[in-house]
Amino acid sequence: MDLRTSYQQTSHQLSGHGKRNVGVLQQAFAEVDPNQTSDHYGTGEVIARFEQKMMQELGMGDAIFFPSGTMAQQIALRIWADETGNRNVAYHPLCHLEIHEQDGLKELHHLEPILIGDEKRLMTLEQVKALPDVACLLIELPQRELGGYLPPFAELEEISRHCRERGIRLHLDGARLFETLPYYEKTAQEVCSLFDSVYVSFYKGIGGIAGAILAGPKAFCDEARIWKRRYGGDLIGLYPYIIPADYYYELRKDRMDTYYEQAKELARRFNALDGVWTTPNVPVTNMFHLHVEGDVEAVATRIRSVQDATGIGITGYLIPHDGYCSTEISVGDAVGTIDEHQLNRLFEQFER
Structure with a gap:
C-alpha cells in the first residue's frame, strides 16, 4: 500500500x-430553503448579500465573489498595472502566481514579475524599500510555502506606509487571512486596512467547496467585475459555492x-x-x-x-x-x- x-x-x-466528500455540500444546504432564488450571472440576492457581508467584514469599499482565487489575483494585479501604467509587479519567489499558475500573469496579461527576497525566508522592509518602480506589491499572509510564517505586524505597517508614500499598490494574498488573526490579535478589518486590495479563500481554513472574495475600493471592484466576465467567472449560478462559503465561514471563523x-x-x-x-x-x-x-x-x-x-x-x-x-x-x-x-x-x- x-x-x-x-x-x-x-x-x-x-x-x-x-474528508472532502459530498457531505460537505449537503451539510451546508441542510437548512436552506429549496425555493431560494439562485444568483444569475453575477447578480441576485444570494451573491449580493454575501458580497456586502464580506465587504463589511474586511472593511473595504466593495467585494466580489469569484469562483477561484487564481482568477481573482491575476485580475487584481492587472487592474493595478493598468491604473498606474506600469507593467511591473513584485512578490515573493514562492508566491502562488509564480509557482502554481503556469505563468498566467505573464501569458494572459503581459506583466513582468519582480521576485523579492530569498525563497527560504520572508521578504523584509529593507528589500521592499530597494524595489525598483513597480505597480503593485503582493504580500501573502501567512507565507504557506515556508510553513506559515508571518512578518511582525509593525513591519507590515511600515511596508504599507512605504508603499503608499511611493504610490505602490499593496495587495494581500489573504487566502488564509482568518488564520492569521489569533497571532496578530487583530481583526480582519485591521489587517486589511494596510492594503489596497485583498483576496480571501473559502475552501482552505474555512473549508467550503470553492470560491474567493476580492475586495478593494469601489472603482477597483467595478473594473474587477468587468474582468470577471471576461474570464468567464460569471457562471450562470455560483450559489453552490456561495452558500457553503457563508455557512462554513460562520461555523469556523471563531x-x-x-x-x-x-x-x-x-x-x-x-x-x-x-x-x-x-x-x-x-x-x-x-x-x-x-x-x-x-x-x-x-x-x-x-x-x-x-x-x-x-x-x-x-x-x-x-x-x-x-x-x-x-x-x-x-x-x-x-x-x-x-x-x-x-x-x-x-x-x-x-x-x-
Missing part, C-alpha cells in the same frame, strides 16, 4: 476538517484560536521526537511544515506504519530533500475528533 492510499484509509486526520493552539501543541510533540522537527518551530498560525530525517522510501514506510497502526492520517505525500522529507500539517476540525489516548498512541508509534 502506498502512502497516499494509507492516508485515505485512515479514520482520523491531523489536517483539515475531515474557531481559529482553537486551531492555532492545537497546531502549537502538535508541533511541540513532533519536535520532541528524534529526527523530527517543524517549521516554524512554534507555529504562528494553524499550519506548519513537518520534517522527518531519512530518504523518501524510509520516511514513507515509517509514516505508513504509524497510520496503519493508529488509524490517524499524518500525510499522504512527502517532498524529498537532502537527507530528510517534508509535508504540511494544517489544523482544522478533524484533529478535535481524536481523543487524547489515540493521540498519545500516535506519538508512541512514531517514536518506535
